[in-house]
Amino acid sequence: MKGTLLSILIALLYYTIQDRGITWSGISGYLSQINLFGVFFVLLLVPVNWGLEALRWKLSVSGFTEMKFAQAFKIVLMALTAGIVTPISLGDLAVRFLNIEKDQRKHFFGALYVTRTSLFIVTIIFGAVGLLYFLMVFDQLLPGIHFNEVKFRYFLLIIFLVGLSALVLYFRSEYLAKILKWVGLNRFSDAFEHHNRQELGRILITAAFRYMVFSIQYLILFLSFGVELDWFTILMGISLVYLAKSALPFFSFFGGIGWREAVAVVIFSWCYVPADQVVAISLLLWIINVLLPTMIGGGLIINSGVSLKGVKE
Numbered sequence: 001m002k003g004t005l006l007s008i009l010i011a012l013l014y015y016t017i018q019d020r021g022i023t024w025s026g027i028s029g030y031l032s033q034i035n036l037f038g039v040f041f042v043l044l045l046v047p048v049n050w051g052l053e054a055l056r057w058k059l060s061v062s063g064f065t066e067m068k069f070a071q072a073f074k075i076v077l078m079a080l081t082a083g084i085v086t087p088i089s090l091g092d093l094a095v096r097f098l099n100i101e102k103d104q105r106k107h108f109f110g111a112l113y114v115t116r117t118s119l120f121i122v123t124i125i126f127g128a129v130g131l132l133y134f135l136m137v138f139d140q141l142l143p144g145i146h147f148n149e150v151k152f153r154y155f156l157l158i159i160f161l162v163g164l165s166a167l168v169l170y171f172r173s174e175y176l177a178k179i180l181k182w183v184g185l186n187r188f189s190d191a192f193e194h195h196n197r198q199e200l201g202r203i204l205i206t207a208a209f210r211y212m213v214f215s216i217q218y219l220i221l222f223l224s225f226g227v228e229l230d231w232f233t234i235l236m237g238i239s240l241v242y243l244a245k246s247a248l249p250f251f252s253f254f255g256g257i258g259w260r261e262a263v264a265v266v267i268f269s270w271c272y273v274p275a276d277q278v279v280a281i282s283l284l285l286w287i288i289n290v291l292l293p294t295m296i297g298g299g300l301i302i303n304s305g306v307s308l309k310g311v312k313e
Contacts, residue, residue, distance in 0.1 A: 049289060054072040081297030124243070215242070
């Protein structure tokens with residue numbers, strides 16, 4: 001399955017490169033013209049980005065185990081490294097699971113559900129706003145697509161219902177526990193009963209702050225590359241990129257590289273941003289936000305042991 005998905009991703013990248021006329025000389029040309037002050041500021045936000053993810057994980061497991069922030073930070077970086085080459089971040093899940101005490105691992109799926117759903121909800125909300133904005137403002141750029149058409153009203157309705165359903169199941173996870181019991185998965189149902197609404201609210205707010213941080217990083221790079229768009233339109237386009245990335249997690253190989261670039265090229269082509277420039281921006285963001293922390297996470301994995309049986313404080 002992994003090989004099939006990777007083949008699809010490579011084919012998609014090849015088509016995007018050929019169709020948009022993307023060249024390495026064009027990408028490197030834009031990289032050589034970047035405002036280094038903006039890159040420096042994006043680098044400063046890297047520990048903030050992953051620190052918020054660590055805080056989100058710490059809060060997610062707080063219902064059944066105590067975890068210090070420093071330990072959560074180490075786990076998150078190690079999980080990033082392990083998950084970078086696996087679809088839907090399976091390596092990420094393994095590291096987080098193995099770094100929970102054995103007698104508490106039965107609650108892991110509840111913590112995972114809370115941490116993943118919180119960011120999914122935020123992504124859906126911002127993505128829906130971005131989609132609405134583009135359909136209303138840029139519909140003339142999309143042949144045959146008009147905001148007033150019934151099919152797109154239904155499309156927006158589906159996104160709204162998905163987001164609403166996720167929000168309800170997030171704050172009323174007892175419904176999910178009842179569904180699991182109903183289908184005979186009693187051993188997993190207890191995992192969803194360890195958070196009150198205040199804790200869930202804090203986790204959701206943390207997810208929202210993290211979403212804003214990595215979106216601002218993306219925005220700063222767009223501005224540092226001299227993209228001639230207003231900041232709000234750029235943010236709306238970024239929200240669509242993350243919405244597409246969230247909707248198809250199976251393409252999240254190597255920290256989402258490739259899939260994000262392909263989607264970003266299509267979306268920002270509606271705003272007449274050169275494809276080479278978009279790819280250069282997205283690649284640099286991947287290097288800063290994923291590759292560099294992955295190298296740190298790799299060092300932590302080596303220091304903690306190849307088996308990943310625990311994080312030493």
